[in-house]
Amino acid sequence: MKISVVRNVLEANERIARENKRLFDQKNLLVINLMSGPGAGKTSLLERTISALKEKVRIGVIEGDIQTSKDAERIALLGVPVVQINTDGACHLDGNMIRETLPHLDLDSLELLIVENVGNLVCPAEFNVGEDYKVMLLSVTEGEDKPEKYPLMFMESKVLLINKIDLLPYLDVAVSKIKEAAKRVNPDLTIYEISCKTDEGLTDWYNWIFEKVREKRYKGS
Amino acid sequence: MKISVVRNVLEANERIARENKRLFDQKNLLVINLMSGPGAGKTSLLERTISALKEKVRIGVIEGDIQTSKDAERIALLGVPVVQINTDGACHLDGNMIRETLPHLDLDSLELLIVENVGNLVCPAEFNVGEDYKVMLLSVTEGEDKPEKYPLMFMESKVLLINKIDLLPYLDVAVSKIKEAAKRVNPDLTIYEISCKTDEGLTDWYNWIFEKVREKRYKGS
Numbered sequence: 001m002k003i004s005v006v007r008n009v010l011e012a013n014e015r016i017a018r019e020n021k022r023l024f025d026q027k028n029l030l031v032i033n034l035m036s037g038p039g040a041g042k043t044s045l046l047e048r049t050i051s052a053l054k055e056k057v058r059i060g061v062i063e064g065d066i067q068t069s070k071d072a073e074r075i076a077l078l079g080v081p082v083v084q085i086n087t088d089g090a091c092h093l094d095g096n097m098i099r100e101t102l103p104h105l106d107l108d109s110l111e112l113l114i115v116e117n118v119g120n121l122v123c124p125a126e127f128n129v130g131e132d133y134k135v136m137l138l139s140v141t142e143g144e145d146k147p148e149k150y151p152l153m154f155m156e157s158k159v160l161l162i163n164k165i166d167l168l169p170y171l172d173v174a175v176s177k178i179k180e181a182a183k184r185v186n187p188d189l190t191i192y193e194i195s196c197k198t199d200e201g202l203t204d205w206y207n208w209i210f211e212k213v214r215e216k217r218y219k220g221s
Numbered sequence: 222m223k224i225s226v227v228r229n230v231l232e233a234n235e236r237i238a239r240e241n242k243r244l245f246d247q248k249n250l251l252v253i254n255l256m257s258g259p260g261a262g263k264t265s266l267l268e269r270t271i272s273a274l275k276e277k278v279r280i281g282v283i284e285g286d287i288q289t290s291k292d293a294e295r296i297a298l299l300g301v302p303v304v305q306i307n308t309d310g311a312c313h314l315d316g317n318m319i320r321e322t323l324p325h326l327d328l329d330s331l332e333l334l335i336v337e338n339v340g341n342l343v344c345p346a347e348f349n350v351g352e353d354y355k356v357m358l359l360s361v362t363e364g365e366d367k368p369e370k371y372p373l374m375f376m377e378s379k380v381l382l383i384n385k386i387d388l389l390p391y392l393d394v395a396v397s398k399i400k401e402a403a404k405r406v407n408p409d410l411t412i413y414e415i416s417c418k419t420d421e422g423l424t425d426w427y428n429w430i431f432e433k434v435r436e437k438r439y440k441g442s
Contacts, residue, residue: 038258038342038371039363066343068369089373091312091343119371121259122287122312122341141385142260148289150259150340152310164362170391172418197393212439 003128013127016095020130023102024113030216031113032209033093035153036117040139041163043071044196045114052080052206053112057213060110062101064093064118072118079106092123095130109168110211121146125153126166132216133158140164140173148182156183161205166195228313234348237316240339241351244323251437252431253430254314254352256374258367259340261360264292267337271299273427274333278434281331283322285314285339286406292337302326313344316351332434342367346374353437354379361385361394368402375406380413382426387416 024031035108036042043063050059061082063072072084083101085093098115105113115131117124125134136157140147141164147154152159160182179191190208194201245252257263264284271280284293284302289337293305304322306314319336326334334369336352338345360365362385368375377379381403383396400412411429415422 031425037260037340038367039360041351062336065370067372070366070370091341119258120312120341122339122344123344124304126310139260139362141360141388145289145291146259146429149286149291167362167388170388 013095016099017128017130020095020098020125027107028216029107029110029113030213031131033117033126033129033134035117035134036119036137037142040137041196042116042137043074045137046075046114047078048196049201050080054080055190055191058109058111060085060105060113062098062115064116066118073095073174087118087205091118091120092127093117093129094127111217121153122149125156134161137163140168140171140175144173144177144181147185151185154182155188159190159208162191162193163201165193166198236314237320238349238351241316241319245351249437249440250326250328250331250334251434252352254336254338254350254355256338256345256355257340257358258342258363261358262417263337263358264295267296267335267356268299269417269423272408275301279330279332281326281334283319283336285337287339302324308339313348314338314350315348319350332438342371342374346377346401356380358382358384361389361392361396365394365398365402368406372406375403378410380411380429383412383414385416386414386421387419
Protein backbone atom coordinates (compact mmCIF):
# COMPACT_ATOMS: atom_id res chain seq x y z
CA MET A 1 0.00 0.00 0.00
CA LYS A 2 2.75 2.42 0.93
CA ILE A 3 4.39 1.85 -2.46
CA SER A 4 1.26 2.62 -4.44
CA VAL A 5 0.80 5.88 -2.56
CA VAL A 6 4.32 6.94 -3.42
CA ARG A 7 3.76 6.01 -7.05
CA ASN A 8 0.62 8.15 -7.27
CA VAL A 9 2.47 11.11 -5.82
CA LEU A 10 5.33 10.66 -8.28
CA GLU A 11 2.99 10.26 -11.25
CA ALA A 12 1.03 13.37 -10.36
CA ASN A 13 4.29 15.25 -10.02
CA GLU A 14 5.52 14.05 -13.42
CA ARG A 15 2.40 15.45 -15.07
CA ILE A 16 2.86 18.89 -13.52
CA ALA A 17 6.60 18.88 -14.22
CA ARG A 18 5.89 18.19 -17.90
CA GLU A 19 3.48 21.14 -18.01
CA ASN A 20 6.11 23.39 -16.45
CA LYS A 21 8.67 22.15 -18.97
CA ARG A 22 6.35 22.92 -21.87
CA LEU A 23 5.91 26.49 -20.61
CA PHE A 24 9.68 26.96 -20.14
CA ASP A 25 10.31 25.59 -23.65
CA GLN A 26 7.79 28.01 -25.19
CA LYS A 27 9.73 30.85 -23.62
CA ASN A 28 13.17 29.44 -24.55
CA LEU A 29 14.01 29.62 -20.88
CA LEU A 30 16.80 27.34 -19.66
CA VAL A 31 15.93 25.86 -16.26
CA ILE A 32 18.50 24.25 -13.94
CA ASN A 33 17.50 22.28 -10.85
CA LEU A 34 20.43 22.67 -8.43
CA MET A 35 20.68 19.95 -5.78
CA SER A 36 23.05 18.82 -3.00
CA GLY A 37 23.21 17.73 0.61
CA PRO A 38 22.98 20.49 3.25
CA GLY A 39 25.92 22.86 3.38
CA ALA A 40 27.64 21.75 0.16
CA GLY A 41 27.60 25.36 -1.03
CA LYS A 42 24.62 25.79 -3.38
CA THR A 43 23.89 29.40 -2.40
CA SER A 44 27.57 30.38 -2.54
CA LEU A 45 27.79 28.84 -6.00
CA LEU A 46 24.72 30.81 -7.05
CA GLU A 47 26.21 34.04 -5.74
CA ARG A 48 29.41 33.43 -7.72
CA THR A 49 27.57 32.37 -10.86
CA ILE A 50 25.15 35.29 -10.85
CA SER A 51 27.92 37.82 -10.23
CA ALA A 52 29.94 36.39 -13.11
CA LEU A 53 27.12 36.03 -15.64
CA LYS A 54 24.44 38.60 -14.89
CA GLU A 55 25.74 41.14 -17.40
CA LYS A 56 25.55 38.54 -20.18
CA VAL A 57 22.57 36.38 -19.19
CA ARG A 58 19.22 37.44 -17.71
CA ILE A 59 18.96 35.21 -14.62
CA GLY A 60 16.12 34.49 -12.19
CA VAL A 61 16.21 32.29 -9.09
CA ILE A 62 13.74 30.18 -7.12
CA GLU A 63 15.04 29.37 -3.62
CA GLY A 64 13.73 26.28 -1.86
CA ASP A 65 14.10 25.94 1.90
CA ILE A 66 12.16 24.23 4.63
CA GLN A 67 12.14 27.48 6.59
CA THR A 68 13.63 30.99 6.46
CA SER A 69 14.20 33.31 3.52
CA LYS A 70 17.94 33.70 4.22
CA ASP A 71 19.07 32.31 0.88
CA ALA A 72 16.65 34.50 -1.08
CA GLU A 73 17.92 37.53 0.83
CA ARG A 74 21.50 36.68 -0.15
CA ILE A 75 20.49 36.36 -3.82
CA ALA A 76 18.35 39.52 -3.82
CA LEU A 77 21.46 41.53 -2.88
CA LEU A 78 22.82 40.72 -6.34
CA GLY A 79 19.92 42.50 -8.02
CA VAL A 80 18.29 39.56 -9.80
CA PRO A 81 14.65 38.48 -9.42
CA VAL A 82 14.26 35.79 -6.74
CA VAL A 83 11.32 33.98 -5.16
CA GLN A 84 11.56 31.98 -1.93
CA ILE A 85 9.58 28.76 -1.45
CA ASN A 86 9.23 27.53 2.14
CA THR A 87 8.34 23.84 2.03
CA ASP A 88 7.20 23.87 5.66
CA GLY A 89 8.84 20.55 6.52
CA ALA A 90 8.95 18.90 3.11
CA CYS A 91 12.38 17.59 2.16
CA HIS A 92 12.35 18.50 -1.55
CA LEU A 93 10.75 20.79 -4.13
CA ASP A 94 8.18 19.40 -6.55
CA GLY A 95 6.54 20.47 -9.79
CA ASN A 96 3.55 22.01 -8.10
CA MET A 97 5.62 24.22 -5.80
CA ILE A 98 7.47 25.56 -8.85
CA ARG A 99 4.21 26.15 -10.73
CA GLU A 100 2.85 28.15 -7.79
CA THR A 101 5.84 30.52 -7.81
CA LEU A 102 5.78 31.23 -11.55
CA PRO A 103 3.24 34.09 -11.37
CA HIS A 104 5.79 35.89 -9.18
CA LEU A 105 8.43 35.88 -11.93
CA ASP A 106 8.41 37.68 -15.29
CA LEU A 107 9.48 34.65 -17.31
CA ASP A 108 9.54 36.57 -20.59
CA SER A 109 12.35 38.73 -19.26
CA LEU A 110 14.56 35.74 -18.31
CA GLU A 111 16.94 33.45 -20.20
CA LEU A 112 18.03 31.29 -17.26
CA LEU A 113 16.05 30.18 -14.21
CA ILE A 114 18.01 28.42 -11.46
CA VAL A 115 16.01 26.46 -8.90
CA GLU A 116 17.94 25.87 -5.68
CA ASN A 117 16.45 22.77 -4.11
CA VAL A 118 16.27 21.85 -0.41
CA GLY A 119 19.62 20.60 0.94
CA ASN A 120 19.14 16.84 0.80
CA LEU A 121 21.15 14.24 -1.12
CA VAL A 122 18.19 11.86 -1.42
CA CYS A 123 14.64 13.08 -2.03
CA PRO A 124 15.05 16.03 -4.46
CA ALA A 125 16.39 13.64 -7.12
CA GLU A 126 13.04 11.81 -7.22
CA PHE A 127 10.98 14.86 -8.20
CA ASN A 128 11.29 16.60 -11.54
CA VAL A 129 10.20 20.23 -11.48
CA GLY A 130 10.24 20.85 -15.25
CA GLU A 131 13.97 21.56 -15.52
CA ASP A 132 16.19 21.08 -18.57
CA TYR A 133 19.05 19.80 -16.42
CA LYS A 134 19.68 18.63 -12.92
CA VAL A 135 23.04 19.85 -11.62
CA MET A 136 24.43 18.62 -8.32
CA LEU A 137 27.04 19.85 -5.92
CA LEU A 138 29.12 17.67 -3.62
CA SER A 139 31.56 19.05 -1.07
CA VAL A 140 34.88 17.19 -0.79
CA THR A 141 34.31 17.21 2.97
CA GLU A 142 31.44 14.73 2.47
CA GLY A 143 33.90 11.96 1.58
CA GLU A 144 34.58 9.57 -1.28
CA ASP A 145 31.73 7.11 -0.79
CA LYS A 146 28.72 9.32 -1.55
CA PRO A 147 28.12 8.34 -5.21
CA GLU A 148 27.86 4.70 -4.21
CA LYS A 149 25.72 5.34 -1.14
CA TYR A 150 23.35 7.91 -2.67
CA PRO A 151 23.36 6.90 -6.35
CA LEU A 152 20.06 8.35 -7.59
CA MET A 153 21.08 12.01 -7.58
CA PHE A 154 24.33 11.18 -9.37
CA MET A 155 22.36 9.15 -11.95
CA GLU A 156 19.83 11.91 -12.55
CA SER A 157 22.32 14.77 -12.82
CA LYS A 158 23.91 16.09 -15.99
CA VAL A 159 26.71 17.91 -14.15
CA LEU A 160 28.50 17.20 -10.88
CA LEU A 161 30.32 20.13 -9.29
CA ILE A 162 32.83 18.94 -6.70
CA ASN A 163 33.12 21.93 -4.37
CA LYS A 164 35.46 23.18 -1.61
CA ILE A 165 38.58 21.75 -3.25
CA ASP A 166 40.53 24.42 -1.35
CA LEU A 167 40.06 22.20 1.72
CA LEU A 168 41.71 19.12 0.16
CA PRO A 169 45.10 19.67 1.85
CA TYR A 170 43.39 19.22 5.23
CA LEU A 171 41.28 16.14 4.40
CA ASP A 172 41.94 12.43 3.85
CA VAL A 173 39.96 12.58 0.62
CA ALA A 174 41.08 12.07 -3.00
CA VAL A 175 39.02 13.86 -5.66
CA SER A 176 40.04 11.15 -8.14
CA LYS A 177 38.19 8.58 -6.03
CA ILE A 178 35.04 10.71 -5.90
CA LYS A 179 35.18 11.10 -9.68
CA GLU A 180 35.73 7.39 -10.29
CA ALA A 181 32.82 6.47 -8.02
CA ALA A 182 30.57 9.06 -9.68
CA LYS A 183 31.47 7.84 -13.18
CA ARG A 184 30.71 4.25 -12.18
CA VAL A 185 27.19 5.36 -11.24
CA ASN A 186 26.77 7.69 -14.24
CA PRO A 187 29.39 7.46 -17.01
CA ASP A 188 27.86 10.47 -18.82
CA LEU A 189 28.30 12.86 -15.91
CA THR A 190 30.17 16.08 -16.69
CA ILE A 191 32.37 16.82 -13.67
CA TYR A 192 34.01 20.09 -12.65
CA GLU A 193 36.24 20.54 -9.59
CA ILE A 194 35.59 23.94 -8.08
CA SER A 195 36.10 26.20 -5.09
CA CYS A 196 33.62 29.00 -4.48
CA LYS A 197 36.16 30.44 -2.06
CA THR A 198 39.14 30.70 -4.44
CA ASP A 199 37.11 30.71 -7.72
CA GLU A 200 39.19 27.77 -8.99
CA GLY A 201 37.48 25.80 -11.75
CA LEU A 202 34.46 28.09 -12.02
CA THR A 203 35.18 29.31 -15.56
CA ASP A 204 34.43 25.87 -17.02
CA TRP A 205 31.10 25.85 -15.19
CA TYR A 206 30.23 29.33 -16.46
CA ASN A 207 31.07 28.22 -20.01
CA TRP A 208 28.83 25.17 -19.66
CA ILE A 209 25.90 27.38 -18.61
CA PHE A 210 26.59 29.89 -21.33
CA GLU A 211 26.57 27.17 -23.99
CA LYS A 212 23.31 25.69 -22.70
CA VAL A 213 21.61 29.11 -22.59
CA ARG A 214 22.67 29.66 -26.20
CA GLU A 215 21.39 26.23 -27.25
CA LYS A 216 18.00 26.91 -25.69
CA ARG A 217 17.77 30.37 -27.25
CA TYR A 218 18.63 28.93 -30.68
CA LYS A 219 16.03 26.14 -30.38
CA GLY A 220 13.26 28.69 -30.37
CA SER A 221 14.46 30.91 -33.20
CA MET B 222 -5.33 13.98 0.50
CA LYS B 223 -1.56 14.04 0.42
CA ILE B 224 -1.46 15.29 4.01
CA SER B 225 -3.73 12.56 5.33
CA VAL B 226 -1.56 9.91 3.70
CA VAL B 227 1.51 11.28 5.39
CA ARG B 228 -0.30 11.36 8.70
CA ASN B 229 -1.33 7.70 8.40
CA VAL B 230 2.24 6.69 7.65
CA LEU B 231 3.52 8.64 10.65
CA GLU B 232 0.83 7.25 12.98
CA ALA B 233 1.53 3.68 11.91
CA ASN B 234 5.21 4.29 12.51
CA GLU B 235 4.59 5.70 15.98
CA ARG B 236 2.75 2.54 16.97
CA ILE B 237 5.59 0.28 15.86
CA ALA B 238 8.22 2.55 17.41
CA ARG B 239 6.42 2.35 20.75
CA GLU B 240 6.42 -1.45 20.55
CA ASN B 241 10.15 -1.42 19.83
CA LYS B 242 10.70 0.93 22.76
CA ARG B 243 8.78 -1.36 25.11
CA LEU B 244 10.97 -4.30 24.08
CA PHE B 245 14.18 -2.28 24.54
CA ASP B 246 12.99 -1.11 27.97
CA GLN B 247 12.26 -4.68 29.08
CA LYS B 248 15.85 -5.56 28.25
CA ASN B 249 17.32 -2.40 29.83
CA LEU B 250 18.90 -1.71 26.46
CA LEU B 251 19.86 1.90 25.74
CA VAL B 252 19.07 2.79 22.13
CA ILE B 253 20.52 5.83 20.35
CA ASN B 254 19.26 7.00 16.96
CA LEU B 255 22.26 8.72 15.34
CA MET B 256 21.37 11.21 12.60
CA SER B 257 23.07 13.79 10.36
CA GLY B 258 23.35 15.04 6.81
CA PRO B 259 25.49 12.96 4.43
CA GLY B 260 29.20 12.96 5.17
CA ALA B 261 29.05 14.63 8.60
CA GLY B 262 31.02 11.71 10.05
CA LYS B 263 28.51 9.33 11.67
CA THR B 264 30.43 6.15 10.86
CA SER B 265 33.75 7.66 11.92
CA LEU B 266 32.16 8.71 15.20
CA LEU B 267 30.83 5.17 15.67
CA GLU B 268 34.28 3.69 15.02
CA ARG B 269 35.83 6.00 17.62
CA THR B 270 33.06 5.42 20.15
CA ILE B 271 33.09 1.64 19.83
CA SER B 272 36.87 1.45 20.07
CA ALA B 273 36.82 3.57 23.22
CA LEU B 274 33.90 1.89 25.00
CA LYS B 275 33.67 -1.70 23.85
CA GLU B 276 35.65 -3.08 26.82
CA LYS B 277 33.24 -1.40 29.23
CA VAL B 278 29.90 -1.49 27.41
CA ARG B 279 28.43 -4.28 25.28
CA ILE B 280 27.54 -2.47 22.03
CA GLY B 281 25.54 -3.47 18.96
CA VAL B 282 24.96 -1.44 15.79
CA ILE B 283 22.25 -1.17 13.13
CA GLU B 284 23.53 0.53 9.97
CA GLY B 285 21.02 2.29 7.72
CA ASP B 286 21.97 3.08 4.13
CA ILE B 287 20.08 3.43 0.88
CA GLN B 288 22.55 1.07 -0.76
CA THR B 289 25.83 -0.78 0.00
CA SER B 290 27.02 -2.47 3.19
CA LYS B 291 30.20 -0.38 3.41
CA ASP B 292 29.41 1.12 6.79
CA ALA B 293 28.52 -2.25 8.33
CA GLU B 294 31.80 -3.66 7.02
CA ARG B 295 33.71 -0.84 8.74
CA ILE B 296 31.91 -1.50 12.02
CA ALA B 297 32.28 -5.30 11.80
CA LEU B 298 36.07 -4.86 11.77
CA LEU B 299 35.78 -3.66 15.36
CA GLY B 300 34.33 -6.98 16.47
CA VAL B 301 30.87 -5.84 17.57
CA PRO B 302 27.56 -7.25 16.26
CA VAL B 303 26.21 -5.19 13.35
CA VAL B 304 23.26 -5.48 10.99
CA GLN B 305 22.94 -3.51 7.75
CA ILE B 306 19.57 -2.20 6.55
CA ASN B 307 19.38 -1.18 2.89
CA THR B 308 16.39 1.11 2.48
CA ASP B 309 16.40 0.69 -1.30
CA GLY B 310 15.75 4.36 -2.04
CA ALA B 311 14.02 5.45 1.17
CA CYS B 312 15.53 8.52 2.78
CA HIS B 313 15.23 7.48 6.44
CA LEU B 314 14.85 4.50 8.76
CA ASP B 315 11.51 3.77 10.37
CA GLY B 316 10.19 1.64 13.23
CA ASN B 317 9.31 -1.28 11.03
CA MET B 318 12.78 -1.51 9.47
CA ILE B 319 14.29 -1.66 12.96
CA ARG B 320 11.77 -4.28 14.08
CA GLU B 321 12.68 -6.45 11.08
CA THR B 322 16.38 -6.43 12.00
CA LEU B 323 15.93 -7.32 15.68
CA PRO B 324 15.85 -11.12 15.14
CA HIS B 325 19.39 -10.75 13.76
CA LEU B 326 20.73 -9.32 17.03
CA ASP B 327 21.06 -11.01 20.44
CA LEU B 328 19.50 -8.15 22.38
CA ASP B 329 19.98 -9.88 25.76
CA SER B 330 23.73 -9.68 25.29
CA LEU B 331 23.74 -5.91 24.64
CA GLU B 332 23.64 -2.78 26.82
CA LEU B 333 23.79 -0.21 24.05
CA LEU B 334 22.32 -0.32 20.54
CA ILE B 335 23.32 2.49 18.19
CA VAL B 336 21.21 2.98 15.07
CA GLU B 337 23.04 4.89 12.35
CA ASN B 338 20.36 6.52 10.23
CA VAL B 339 20.49 7.41 6.53
CA GLY B 340 22.53 10.58 5.89
CA ASN B 341 19.80 13.20 5.60
CA LEU B 342 19.24 16.32 7.71
CA VAL B 343 15.46 16.29 7.12
CA CYS B 344 13.44 13.07 6.99
CA PRO B 345 15.01 10.86 9.69
CA ALA B 346 13.90 13.33 12.37
CA GLU B 347 10.25 12.65 11.54
CA PHE B 348 10.38 8.91 12.25
CA ASN B 349 10.92 7.49 15.72
CA VAL B 350 12.38 3.99 15.70
CA GLY B 351 11.93 3.22 19.42
CA GLU B 352 15.09 4.97 20.61
CA ASP B 353 15.76 6.48 24.04
CA TYR B 354 17.58 9.42 22.51
CA LYS B 355 18.14 11.02 19.17
CA VAL B 356 21.70 12.27 18.79
CA MET B 357 22.74 14.36 15.82
CA LEU B 358 26.01 15.23 14.21
CA LEU B 359 26.75 18.41 12.27
CA SER B 360 30.01 19.08 10.49
CA VAL B 361 31.41 22.61 10.83
CA THR B 362 31.87 22.55 7.05
CA GLU B 363 28.07 22.66 6.66
CA GLY B 364 27.97 26.27 7.86
CA GLU B 365 26.32 28.32 10.59
CA ASP B 366 22.77 28.49 9.26
CA LYS B 367 21.73 24.84 9.48
CA PRO B 368 19.81 24.91 12.81
CA GLU B 369 17.58 27.66 11.47
CA LYS B 370 17.10 26.09 8.06
CA TYR B 371 16.57 22.48 9.20
CA PRO B 372 15.09 22.97 12.68
CA LEU B 373 13.25 19.68 13.24
CA MET B 374 16.30 17.48 13.77
CA PHE B 375 17.78 20.01 16.20
CA MET B 376 14.46 20.15 18.05
CA GLU B 377 14.15 16.36 18.29
CA SER B 378 17.72 15.68 19.37
CA LYS B 379 19.01 15.39 22.92
CA VAL B 380 22.65 15.86 21.94
CA LEU B 381 24.31 17.80 19.13
CA LEU B 382 27.86 16.79 18.27
CA ILE B 383 29.59 19.50 16.23
CA ASN B 384 32.20 17.53 14.29
CA LYS B 385 35.37 18.26 12.26
CA ILE B 386 36.44 21.18 14.46
CA ASP B 387 40.00 20.45 13.30
CA LEU B 388 38.98 22.15 10.01
CA LEU B 389 37.92 25.44 11.66
CA PRO B 390 41.19 27.28 10.86
CA TYR B 391 40.42 26.83 7.15
CA LEU B 392 36.73 27.84 7.21
CA ASP B 393 34.78 31.09 7.57
CA VAL B 394 32.66 29.49 10.28
CA ALA B 395 32.33 30.28 13.99
CA VAL B 396 31.30 27.38 16.24
CA SER B 397 29.81 29.91 18.66
CA LYS B 398 27.30 30.94 15.97
CA ILE B 399 26.30 27.33 15.27
CA LYS B 400 25.78 26.79 19.01
CA GLU B 401 23.74 29.97 19.43
CA ALA B 402 21.52 29.06 16.47
CA ALA B 403 21.05 25.51 17.78
CA LYS B 404 20.16 26.74 21.27
CA ARG B 405 17.59 29.14 19.83
CA VAL B 406 15.87 26.17 18.18
CA ASN B 407 16.29 23.85 21.19
CA PRO B 408 17.47 25.42 24.46
CA ASP B 409 17.78 21.97 26.11
CA LEU B 410 20.28 20.64 23.59
CA THR B 411 23.51 19.24 25.04
CA ILE B 412 26.32 20.28 22.70
CA TYR B 413 29.82 18.84 22.36
CA GLU B 414 32.45 20.13 19.95
CA ILE B 415 34.44 17.20 18.62
CA SER B 416 36.94 16.02 16.02
CA CYS B 417 36.96 12.34 15.10
CA LYS B 418 40.32 13.01 13.46
CA THR B 419 42.15 14.45 16.48
CA ASP B 420 39.88 12.92 19.19
CA GLU B 421 39.32 16.39 20.66
CA GLY B 422 36.18 16.62 22.78
CA LEU B 423 35.26 12.94 22.53
CA THR B 424 35.75 12.15 26.23
CA ASP B 425 32.70 14.24 27.18
CA TRP B 426 30.63 12.34 24.63
CA TYR B 427 31.84 8.99 25.95
CA ASN B 428 30.96 10.07 29.50
CA TRP B 429 27.47 11.07 28.38
CA ILE B 430 26.90 7.61 26.85
CA PHE B 431 28.36 5.87 29.87
CA GLU B 432 26.04 7.75 32.22
CA LYS B 433 22.97 6.99 30.09
CA VAL B 434 23.87 3.27 29.87
CA ARG B 435 24.15 3.21 33.68
CA GLU B 436 20.81 4.99 34.11
CA LYS B 437 19.07 2.48 31.85
CA ARG B 438 20.69 -0.47 33.61
CA TYR B 439 19.63 0.93 37.01
CA LYS B 440 16.04 1.48 35.88
CA GLY B 441 15.56 -2.25 35.45
CA SER B 442 17.22 -3.40 38.66
